[in-house]
Amino acid sequence: MRAAAPPKPREMGTSPGCGPLIPPLSDTARPLRQQIFERVRAAGQTARASLARDLAVSPASVTTLTSELIEAGLLEEIATPREADSGRGRPAVALGVRAGAHLVAGIKLSDREHTAVVVDFAGNRLAGEAIPRQPGPMTLPELLDAADALLTRVCASAGIARDALTAVGLGVPGFVDAASGTVHWSPVITERHLPLVPHLTDHLGLPVHVDNDANLVTLAELWFGAGRTLSDFAVVTIEHGLGMGFVLNHRLYRGARGIGMELGHTKVQMDGALCRCGQRGCLEAYVADYALVREAQTALNLPNRDTLAVGALLESLYDHAKAGNAAARSIFHRAGRYLALGLANVVNLFDPGLIILSGDRMRYDYLYAQETLSEMGAMMLDTGRPAPRIEIHAWGDLLWAHGAAALALQEVTEAALDAARAVP
Amino acid sequence: MRAAAPPKPREMGTSPGCGPLIPPLSDTARPLRQQIFERVRAAGQTARASLARDLAVSPASVTTLTSELIEAGLLEEIATPREADSGRGRPAVALGVRAGAHLVAGIKLSDREHTAVVVDFAGNRLAGEAIPRQPGPMTLPELLDAADALLTRVCASAGIARDALTAVGLGVPGFVDAASGTVHWSPVITERHLPLVPHLTDHLGLPVHVDNDANLVTLAELWFGAGRTLSDFAVVTIEHGLGMGFVLNHRLYRGARGIGMELGHTKVQMDGALCRCGQRGCLEAYVADYALVREAQTALNLPNRDTLAVGALLESLYDHAKAGNAAARSIFHRAGRYLALGLANVVNLFDPGLIILSGDRMRYDYLYAQETLSEMGAMMLDTGRPAPRIEIHAWGDLLWAHGAAALALQEVTEAALDAARAVP
Numbered sequence: 039m040r041a042a043a044p045p046k047p048r049e050m051g052t053s054p055g056c057g058p059l060i061p062p063l064s065d066t067a068r069p070l071r072q073q074i075f076e077r078v079r080a081a082g083q084t085a086r087a088s089l090a091r092d093l094a095v096s097p098a099s100v101t102t103l104t105s106e107l108i109e110a111g112l113l114e115e116i117a118t119p120r121e122a123d124s125g126r127g128r129p130a131v132a133l134g135v136r137a138g139a140h141l142v143a144g145i146k147l148s149d150r151e152h153t154a155v156v157v158d159f160a161g162n163r164l165a166g167e168a169i170p171r172q173p174g175p176m177t178l179p180e181l182l183d184a185a186d187a188l189l190t191r192v193c194a195s196a197g198i199a200r201d202a203l204t205a206v207g208l209g210v211p212g213f214v215d216a217a218s219g220t221v222h223w224s225p226v227i228t229e230r231h232l233p234l235v236p237h238l239t240d241h242l243g244l245p246v247h248v249d250n251d252a253n254l255v256t257l258a259e260l261w262f263g264a265g266r267t268l269s270d271f272a273v274v275t276i277e278h279g280l281g282m283g284f285v286l287n288h289r290l291y292r293g294a295r296g297i298g299m300e301l302g303h304t305k306v307q308m309d310g311a312l313c314r315c316g317q318r319g320c321l322e323a324y325v326a327d328y329a330l331v332r333e334a335q336t337a338l339n340l341p342n343r344d345t346l347a348v349g350a351l352l353e354s355l356y357d358h359a360k361a362g363n364a365a366a367r368s369i370f371h372r373a374g375r376y377l378a379l380g381l382a383n384v385v386n387l388f389d390p391g392l393i394i395l396s397g398d399r400m401r402y403d404y405l406y407a408q409e410t411l412s413e414m415g416a417m418m419l420d421t422g423r424p425a426p427r428i429e430i431h432a433w434g435d436l437l438w439a440h441g442a443a444a445l446a447l448q449e450v451t452e453a454a455l456d457a458a459r460a461v462p
Numbered sequence: 463m464r465a466a467a468p469p470k471p472r473e474m475g476t477s478p479g480c481g482p483l484i485p486p487l488s489d490t491a492r493p494l495r496q497q498i499f500e501r502v503r504a505a506g507q508t509a510r511a512s513l514a515r516d517l518a519v520s521p522a523s524v525t526t527l528t529s530e531l532i533e534a535g536l537l538e539e540i541a542t543p544r545e546a547d548s549g550r551g552r553p554a555v556a557l558g559v560r561a562g563a564h565l566v567a568g569i570k571l572s573d574r575e576h577t578a579v580v581v582d583f584a585g586n587r588l589a590g591e592a593i594p595r596q597p598g599p600m601t602l603p604e605l606l607d608a609a610d611a612l613l614t615r616v617c618a619s620a621g622i623a624r625d626a627l628t629a630v631g632l633g634v635p636g637f638v639d640a641a642s643g644t645v646h647w648s649p650v651i652t653e654r655h656l657p658l659v660p661h662l663t664d665h666l667g668l669p670v671h672v673d674n675d676a677n678l679v680t681l682a683e684l685w686f687g688a689g690r691t692l693s694d695f696a697v698v699t700i701e702h703g704l705g706m707g708f709v710l711n712h713r714l715y716r717g718a719r720g721i722g723m724e725l726g727h728t729k730v731q732m733d734g735a736l737c738r739c740g741q742r743g744c745l746e747a748y749v750a751d752y753a754l755v756r757e758a759q760t761a762l763n764l765p766n767r768d769t770l771a772v773g774a775l776l777e778s779l780y781d782h783a784k785a786g787n788a789a790a791r792s793i794f795h796r797a798g799r800y801l802a803l804g805l806a807n808v809v810n811l812f813d814p815g816l817i818i819l820s821g822d823r824m825r826y827d828y829l830y831a832q833e834t835l836s837e838m839g840a841m842m843l844d845t846g847r848p849a850p851r852i853e854i855h856a857w858g859d860l861l862w863a864h865g866a867a868a869l870a871l872q873e874v875t876e877a878a879l880d881a882a883r884a885v886p
Contacts, residue, residue, distance in 0.1 A: 213845050222846050222847075286710075286715075293813030295813045295814070296813065297843070297845055298810075299811060303810050304728075304806075305803045306730060307730070308730070308731065308803060316844070319803075319841075375732065379732060386728050387811065388718060389718050389719045389721050390719070391718055417729055417743075419637060420739070421647070423721075
């Protein structure tokens with residue numbers, strides 16, 4: 039399934055030290071080379087003429103830049119059947135991402151299970167693994183061992199050696215400064231302000247990149263999902279917590295100082311319900327798993343909540359609601375109303391064209407029932423324009439690991455594009 | 463005070479139709495020419511060598527690009543005293559923005575008064591006017607007449623003819639789509655979804671650009687205030703309503719579809735206080751003028767509220783609070799707590815390094831009392847990092863008009879930079 043070992047970029051995440059002095063790219067500036075690469079990636083295959091037309095640049099510029107990208111091993115030419123509508127005799131040549139250029143792994147550590155995938159440079163999944171675990175925070179050594187074991191297992195499953203990987207992306211829930219690789223707080227880690235990236239890089243022997251789970255889902259949408267062809271969209275995730283990611287001009291927006299988009303901890307009620315973050319009135323204290331669970335015991339009149347795991351308890355609550363239990367229904371109803379409020383706040387602040395609701399809890403259709411969406415509409419500013427499109431993506435268990443792989447792909451791609459630029 | 467009539471860009475707001483095909487700039491991409499211009503503008507005066515060093519580009523590139531900008535009439539050379547620390551004999555030559563390159567007017571229409579300024583291309587104010595008015599929404603003809611009268615008056619005050627202006631910026635409160643020039647709703651306009659820009663352009667005989675008031679204040683900070691040297695910051699304004707602007711990578715961020723940052727209408731209480739937008743629980747329904755005024759009558763036990771204008775009523779309420787009136791204090795206390803909640807939400811979502819609190823109401827120091835800022839800190843995510851810096855800017859009456867002038871300057875500058883790029 040793989041081509042020869044891919045060329046590794048000279049240095050991960052930084053510009054190479056040679057070549058002409060070029061100003062550092064701001065986070066949102068997108069040079070033409072990158073725009074070309076991203077369009078090819080998004081389209082799967084595309085012709086040079088289409089690139090020139092879509093980007094409004096000369097065919098000569100496209101030829102020059104795509105030659106550089108081919109020489110750097112990132113793109114490849116693909117012979118396609120003669121275009122039916124062109125009427126010309128030449129066989130058309132399309133460009134595609136060279137799948138074998140790089141392999142990366144994505145790992146997601148969470149409370150109930152750890153997951154991992156290996157994907158190639160074109161985003162194809164070579165292997166995926168999920169390992170259930172006992173809930174609770176891990177010490178650093180436990181975390182390193184868990185990541186190490188997962189990586190060994192998923193590489194074996196993909197039939198590759200670990201050093202065939204160019205990079206690893208790893209996600210955890212919580213507050214993560216992706217730029218510095220520091221996890222300030224995570225429910226799955228005992229330590230605070232942990233500089234996780236150097237520890238992992240050292241322990242795994244590979245470049246590692248870390249981000250939080252909502253950003254991973256957003257990257258998964260950007261690289262593999264609905265966001266491939268969109269420049270701006272919002273993603274809201276609901277699981278144990280409520281997260282948000284935002285793509286602005288084809289890039290994940292992380293806030294001006296690296297930790298933003300914490301929609302779940304925006305306050306929707308002064309002195310309101312207690313959140314697991316320790317504060318009161320946070321949106322997720324009305325919508326996330328734990329918010330539902332703590333009322334479920336009352337609604338279902340359970341003698342001993344501990345006999346049911348969170349997932350089973352929520353399933354039971356959902357079954358009771360569907361069967362007409364008024365108390366169970368009111369729990370979902372209230373959560374849906376607060377979700378609507380949170381989504382309306384997203385619209386009023388960001389005015390996105392698309393909001394993707396993503397995550398396992400999207401199986402509970404109360405969250406996007408017509409009633410909820412109507413409520414959201416009633417809390418949005420009435421500007422006379424149509425509401426943003428809402429898409430529901432109930433991805434499978436490996437979603438988060440795919441997002442972690444997208445994080446690694448993003449870093450590898452940027453380093454590779456920088457390296458391509460520096461080719462003399 | 464003025465140089466000869468400035469060269470007008472060939473077409474406002476669009477790229478000229480000649481020259482090589484260049485891809486349209488995305489909102490956040492900042493070509494080097496623009497970065498150079500913005501650095502000179504921000505610094506007031508700067509040497510070519512500093513530009514090369516700060517932007518990490520070759521002196522030759524800086525010389526080429528600054529020559530283009532000088533040729534296009536945007537920058538000029540300024541002889542400065544020999545640099546004391548250089549030890550060399552040559553007189554230093556700095557670059558500055560050519561003040562006379564363009565003149566623009568800024569107009570702000572609001573409920574209680576209309577204001578206007580004329581500024582030159584370097585941001586110097588040549589004249590400013592304020593005209594009090596009877597509150598209430600205007601019809602389109604009334605609005606056009608008001609803008610016309612203001613423009614005549616402020617041009618006379620500046621001693622210039624109207625056609626010496628390159629463009630006019632105009633601000634109104636409400637929901638404005640700046641890209642299309644449409645005012646979807648404004649408390650000072652009777653019509654909804656009004657395409658104001660073509661009407662104004664036609665009536666005033668000049669290119670006109672329109673935006674909402676919070677964006678104007680943000681542009682004023684970006685062009686003339688604390689934002690001159692910052693790439694990312696948030697501005698929160700409190701007056702009759704509560705507004706927000708956000709600068710991302712040196713540019714005003716308007717939301718993905720043009721109407722965003724409506725912090726005042728984010729919901730902070732399900733089914734809460736009635737907002738003037740018609741919905742319930744909006745932040746501004748707890749913080750803005752009208753929210754305070756409707757409780758002031760109760761607190762001050764006024765027989766007839768109509769005898770006091772809003773401003774006088776708020777002043778009276780403030781005086782009573784300072785004198786120890788518990789009910790009056792509780793009104794400001796609650797408003798301060800909700801402002802803290804709103805600011806904490808801004809921090810949790812955007813993670814800005816700086817929040818500027820701007821507007822006339824900042825004279826009421828309860829809004830940024832230590833108690834309020836502590837409360838904000840308690841509602842921010844505890845990431846272990848310091849809270850963002852908060853600055854208080856109680857600008858004068860002409861702030862908003864200055865922001866409208868900044869809007870015009872921004873459009874004129876972009877058109878001029880586009881035109882400079884197209885010079886063969």
